[in-house]
Amino acid sequence: MKAGTEHRLYLRDARSLENLSTGEVDLVVTSPPYPMIQMWDSAFTSMNPDIGNALNGGNGNEAFEKMHLELDTVWGNLYARVREGGFICINIGDATRRLGDSFRLYPNHARITGTFLALGADPLPVILWNKPTNAPNKFMGSGMLPAGAYVTLEHEYILLFRKGKKRVFKEAEEKMRRRQSAFFWEERNNWFSDRWTLSGVRQKLDRRDARDRSGAFPFELAYRLILMYSLRGDKVVDPFGGTGTTMFAAMVTGRNSIHIEVNPGMAGIIREGTREIISVSRELVKKRLIDHQHFIEDYTARKKSPLYEHPVYGFPVVTSQETDLQLQTVSKIAEVEEFLFRVEYENVSRETSNRFTQETDILRFD
Numbered sequence: 321m322k323a324g325t326e327h328r329l330y331l332r333d334a335r336s337l338e339n340l341s342t343g344e345v346d347l348v349v350t351s352p353p354y355p356m357i358q359m360w361d362s363a364f365t366s367m368n369p370d371i372g373n374a375l376n377g378g379n380g381n382e383a384f385e386k387m388h389l390e391l392d393t394v395w396g397n398l399y400a401r402v403r404e405g406g407f408i409c410i411n412i413g414d415a416t417r418r419l420g421d422s423f424r425l426y427p428n429h430a431r432i433t434g435t436f437l438a439l440g441a442d443p444l445p446v447i448l449w450n451k452p453t454n455a456p457n458k459f460m461g462s463g464m465l466p467a468g469a470y471v472t473l474e475h476e477y478i479l480l481f482r483k484g485k486k487r488v489f490k491e492a493e494e495k496m497r498r499r500q501s502a503f504f505w506e507e508r509n510n511w512f513s514d515r516w517t518l519s520g521v522r523q524k525l526d527r528r529d530a531r532d533r534s535g536a537f538p539f540e541l542a543y544r545l546i547l548m549y550s551l552r553g554d555k556v557v558d559p560f561g562g563t564g565t566t567m568f569a570a571m572v573t574g575r576n577s578i579h580i581e582v583n584p585g586m587a588g589i590i591r592e593g594t595r596e597i598i599s600v601s602r603e604l605v606k607k608r609l610i611d612h613q614h615f616i617e618d619y620t621a622r623k624k625s626p627l628y629e630h631p632v633y634g635f636p637v638v639t640s641q642e643t644d645l646q647l648q649t650v651s652k653i654a655e656v657e658e659f660l661f662r663v664e665y666e667n668v669s670r671e672t673s674n675r676f677t678q679e680t681d682i683l684r685f686d
């Protein structure tokens with residue numbers, strides 16, 4: 321892997337992606353403005369004024385379709401730039417809405433899936449993200465009387481697509497990078513489930529109030545997807561980058577990234593976030609190490625014995641695939657020119673790993 325990574329912010333409309341070349345993108349992690357969710361009406365109307373007219377005229381179907389046509393432009397341009405074997409991960413929620421006298425669901429996840437099928441992508445099993453709800457007893461419709469109530473929407477989707485055949489790792493350098501990017505066996509078991517409950521919120525980069533206002537997803541969502549679907553040194557793109565969550569996750573995981581965002585007001589939030597990257601990267605590595613230690617204690621308590629020892633860190637691991645896993649922390653971050661950030665890393669040594677697992681101020685999820 322190169323000594324460091326680069327992260328570029330473009331403040332522009334994602335419908336034109338001329339700064340990206342064909343096949344340059346290894347992974348997309350994103351969440352677009354959600355069609356038919358009121359907070360995004362003006363964003364869509366500024367892309368096409370007919371959308372506002374359709375909404376005002378109570379024509380939900382027309383507004384829904386026209387909003388998706390704008391997103392389709394982004395998906396089509398982006399797809400052309402994804403490498404063979406690259407992944408596209410899209411967080412999206414469906415919308416329920418009353419327009420005029422009609423209340424109905426607008427199935428955003430199905431509409432976007434249709435677009436990627438038409439582009440030729442291979443759909444993969446989706447992840448349902450169970451969103452914690454503040455009002456578990458909330459219902460919509462006719463109370464205790466049948467038959468006119470609607471279930472509440474308590475999940476969002478993470479749609480997963482692959483472009484073309486499985487990625488091939490030919491070169492020795494790439495094979496080694498892949499092994500170094502391994503995750504722990506128990507992380508695999510947890511992350512590759514099709515239901516995620518991310519009640520936890522990263523404290524520093526992930527303020528809930530800012531999240532509600534900007535539609536940001538939790539840091540952990542981007543962090544996991546990047547670790548699951550890319551290698552260190554790969555390039556991750558978020559065309560609807562918002563507050564910078566995907567970029568921050570790419571920074572701490574040793575991936576390069578490109579972040580596109582139409583709202584220039586986000587630049588300040590992103591710069592502010594980059595100041596936390598060094599300490600957050602240490603906390604995340606520490607948390608992974610402590611979680612692994614707890615897992616091994618539990619595993620051996622159940623009379624199972626992990627078969628391998630990690631040659632650098634000296635702790636047990638369950639599979640041979642984990643023996644080249646290499647942890648890194650961010651040692652330096654600088655904005656080397658406007659909106660271009662360069663990040664440098666330090667390998668975690670056995671001494672650092674031992675020190676981390678003895679520290680008690682571990683990352684809290686609330």
Ligand SMILES: C[S@@+](CC[C@H](N)C(=O)[O-])C[C@H]1O[C@@H](n2cnc3c(N)ncnc32)[C@H](O)[C@@H]1O
Nearest residue numbers: 333334352353535536537560562563565581582
């Ligand atoms: C659902 S939010 C994404 C939030 C992001 N995942 C985060 O964690 O902050 C959608 C973002 O897309 C941006 N956006 C809307 N239309 C856009 C366009 N045409 N091009 C680029 N960004 C756009 C919005 O300003 C908003 O920040």
